[in-house]
Amino acid sequence: MTIRAVFFDVGEVLVDETTEYGTWADWLGVPRHTFSAVFGAVIARGLDYREAFQVFQPGFDLETARRTRAEAGQPETFDETDLYNDVRPCLGKLREQGLVVGVAGNQTARAEGILRALQLPIDVLGTSDSWNASKPSPAFFQRLIVEAGVRAEHILYVGDRLDNDIRPAVELGIKTAVIRRGPWGHILRDEVATAILGTDVEASCLFQLDSLLSLASLVAEHNEAARGAV
Template sequence: MVVSVVFDVGETLLDDSREFGAWADWIAVPRHTFSAVLGAVTAQGRDNAETFQYFRPGFDLAAERRLREEAGLGERIEESDLYPDVRPALAALRESGLWVGIAGNQTTRAAELLRSLRLPAEQIATSGEWGVAKPNPQFFNHIIEIAPGKPDEIVYVGDHRDNDILPAKAAGLRTALIRRGPWGHLWADDPAVIEAADWRVDALTELPALLAAAR
């Protein structure tokens, strides 16, 4: 039985292309160069933030984020950043009687921006607000605390093998991998993902029918 569905944010709900491009511009690196190094870091299963170290050793992401804000070039999340299937999928899941939540590795500011979009979700939270980030098990404990149902009645949807699918499964949640963005495509057919993911989808709009069959 499925009672709740909770979504990751980056490359699950949001296309991160514009934000990665903004970071490349901020550190004065060609966008294609930044993307290539990000891809190499991704393929090695390392944290995205390590990408900056190749261009600026000792780069302090939190400090640079504050500088961007002060320069008027801070985080933005707009309707155009949402993947086209987000609103219809979330709305359909709610209409089917499921509790819908959003929780990802984002800043406190990102949570405010996401709420301003008025997405069809009961609750939105980020690692910045919780003070703990994926894949830390405590992040998923927070999800279990806020989402109705037992852990195995909650589905976590994400694109990342190591931050989403594996730790969510270890926490007792059911899992769905969305095959998009660099991580979703890279790991969709990874043996660990095949074993841990209850579902692998190409679009969020596949979820209402799949989860209805699981209820």
């Protein structure tokens, strides 16, 4: 099956979240390197990343804390400098192939506004806030299929997390690509990956990436081979 639409997660796929994690450490009043170490340990154990906050502040609620930060004049934020440098070239090359290019992730309305202001070369932008559905729920990916305008098997979803991105997409018949970067990148190389997916990464992902720079050519090669097999 050819790929006709490519959708991307946001955090650690398009946006380097190092700065934002650092600001959370500052908000909690802990050294950034300490927060980073705990965050990594929580992820390595296959736990919900929000449990890292609980270590420093029992009863911590992320949504409440986001509102409190905003009210204190310290809202979540990112800008062009936080985009990985392979993002714009990749998106542009995919659009040149005539594909539908979209961004869809678990993001707040504020983050969606920032993404729109960045004017990325995309056709669709959706977030959990605007879609009223969050990954890994099937409702999120069902909405993505509608927005893509093609059947699930013609969509490629690019994510960094096996639990939130890859597994739920595969379950709905969407092709997937996983990128090895950010806090979740190391999980791809150990037994945690199989525990999360029920199989190995290679069996679940069409592509495994270390950078987005290779994605456009991989998609083009896949589509050429798929057309030749018809």
